[in-house]
Amino acid sequence: MMLLTDVVTALGLQVLTSGVGFDREVRGGIVCDLLSIVLAKAQPQDMWITIQRHQNIVAVAKVTSVAGVILADGIVPEQDVIDRASEEGILLLATKESSFVVCGKLFALLSSEEE
Amino acid sequence: MSDMNASLTYEVHAGDIEQGGSASAALKSELRKMGICEEQARRVGIIAFEGEMNLLLYATNGGTLKAEVTPEAIDITVEDDGPGIDDIDLAMRPGYSTAPDWALNLGFGAGMGLVNMKRNSNFFEIHSHTGKGTLIRCRVNRRKNDAAD
Numbered sequence: 001m002m003l004l005t006d007v008v009t010a011l012g013l014q015v016l017t018s019g020v021g022f023d024r025e026v027r028g029g030i031v032c033d034l035l036s037i038v039l040a041k042a043q044p045q046d047m048w049i050t051i052q053r054h055q056n057i058v059a060v061a062k063v064t065s066v067a068g069v070i071l072a073d074g075i076v077p078e079q080d081v082i083d084r085a086s087e088e089g090i091l092l093l094a095t096k097e098s099s100f101v102v103c104g105k106l107f108a109l110l111s112s113e114e115e
Numbered sequence: 116m117s118d119m120n121a122s123l124t125y126e127v128h129a130g131d132i133e134q135g136g137s138a139s140a141a142l143k144s145e146l147r148k149m150g151i152c153e154e155q156a157r158r159v160g161i162i163a164f165e166g167e168m169n170l171l172l173y174a175t176n177g178g179t180l181k182a183e184v185t186p187e188a189i190d191i192t193v194e195d196d197g198p199g200i201d202d203i204d205l206a207m208r209p210g211y212s213t214a215p216d217w218a219l220n221l222g223f224g225a226g227m228g229l230v231n232m233k234r235n236s237n238f239f240e241i242h243s244h245t246g247k248g249t250l251i252r253c254r255v256n257r258r259k260n261d262a263a264d
């Protein structure tokens with residue numbers, strides 16, 4: 001079973017939120033910057049990879065119950081967005097790598113486990 | 116616990132993007148606290164988020180998001196007093212959007228909001244009159260094995 005903590009370590013992700021646990025299971029991912037598409041497709045054990053940084057990402061992550069949010073391309077949200085995510089128990093992660101590279105790495109990591 | 120009746124109402128202010136999504140996030144938390152299962156709370160949350168954002172983006176004076184919980188179902192009502200929707204069939208079409216540029220930049224405007232509301236509902240209806248407003252009713256059944264269409 002792949003946990004958030006494994007994903008964070010393997011992909012070298014920066015943790016933005018504080019006090020949010022890493023014990024949830026990760027099974028897949030969704031990469032999309034259009035919120036309604038994320039709402040239509042995201043599954044509760046997905047990582048959501050996006051370059052959106054606005055407050056709305058917290059609510060989208062909350063209602064879809066994704067395991068965590070990875071902000072790609074060096075995107076860092078305002079502190080109040082990070083604070084709101086921490087309050088809501090949403091794990092916000094960041095990386096300088098592109099969405100493409102993050103997805104590739106995550107896909108390889110999750111596939112390696114299935115073997 | 117999960118058999119109690121409850122009514123939750125949230126006012127959504129026009130253009131208040133800083134608060135965008137806060138009503139639906141709060142609603143989902145409340146439902147989970149009441150003992151509603153994750154899968155049903157998730158569907159209500161998605162319906163509420165889409166409704167909330169449409170009030171914020173399109174309704175002149177914002178509007179109201181309401182959820183009524185009974186042992187049978189969760190009924191979500193999204194209501195505003197204008198401008199109304201001229202052509203409901205067109206608005207319901209996947210991909211149709213009149214979202215302004217600033218909203219597109221924030222990830223809105225896929226033209227999937229109303230479709231998402233319908234897909235997550237066991238029952239869905241929309242009424243709208245130009246100049247008068249829009250009323251959307253969505254029901255999520257609470258009986259097990261009663262997934263949306």
Ligand SMILES: Nc1ncnc2c1ncn2[C@@H]1O[C@H](COP(=O)(O)OP(=O)(O)OP(=O)(O)O)[C@@H](O)[C@H]1O
Pocket residue numbers: 035036037165169170173174195197198199200206207211212213214222223224225226227228229230249
């Ligand atoms: N409450 C409303 N009042 C007036 N017009 C509305 C209202 N809700 C939706 N509309 C109209 O219907 C269109 C389609 O709405 P829908 O929620 O499906 O997509 P969207 O908001 O454009 O994009 P998305 O929800 O995918 O971000 C909107 O672009 C808007 O023109």
Ligand SMILES: [Mg+2]
Pocket residue numbers: 165168169224227228229
């Ligand atoms: Mg919409």
